[in-house]
Amino acid sequence: MTENPRRPATLRRAKALPPWSLLVAGAVAGGLLGGAYGALKPPAYTATAYVVAVPTEKSDPASALGFAQAYGRVATQVAVLGDAQVWAGVPVRTLQSSVQTATSPDAPMVSITATSSRADLAADMANAVSRSLTQHARNSRAATNVELEQFARAVRPTGPSSASPAVTGLVGASAGGLLGALVLLVRPKRDPEEAVRPAAVPGPALAAEAHGTL
Secondary structure: OOOOOOHHHHHHHHHHHOHHHHHHHHHHHHHHHHHHHHOOOOOOEEEEEEEEEEEEEOOOHHHHHHHHHHHHHHHOOHHHHHHHHHHHHHOOHHHHHHHHEEEEEOOEEEEEEEEEEOOHHHHHHHHHHHHHHHHHHHHHHHHOOOEEEEOOOOOOOOOOOOOHHHHHHHHHHHHHHHHHHHHHHOOOOOOOHHOOOOOOOOOOHHHHHHHOOO
């Protein structure tokens, strides 16, 4: 198998590049890829609705706080989403993948956040789940002595919540620069004696032999 004569020259030129060129190349490539990703990915919109647990005359605030944690966990279950899909106009699978809930350890409040490529649909899904959750809590009021009330409706977001191409480009440039730095760390170092090593001088015997063959 014959060796490509261009390969050694290419490797020598690559080793001769200054170390900072790897950082620049990585940052530029990462920035281009990150910017392209941000430009091609559809924007995402996020809307959030809030419900609050209120104790009845037979309960206390501590019970309301505990049930708020419980309702936050069941808000994304099929029993709740089955009714919410009718009001939101989307399948249950869409609600399961688009809706998230969060609770606070200090306040009996549940936040219901929906994300969609449409701003109006994000608000509709959050409001539909909060409405269905309060309805389920109302049906269980006699057993829990706690009811859920809507604290704030989700409104249509005015702008996307996803990162802009400029932000994704900066993130990509940072990641590319970091990758270039890692490559630079593992890159074999040049031998300083290799650049200043003099050319080999033939010995007297070899010189005489070469002279005799002329």
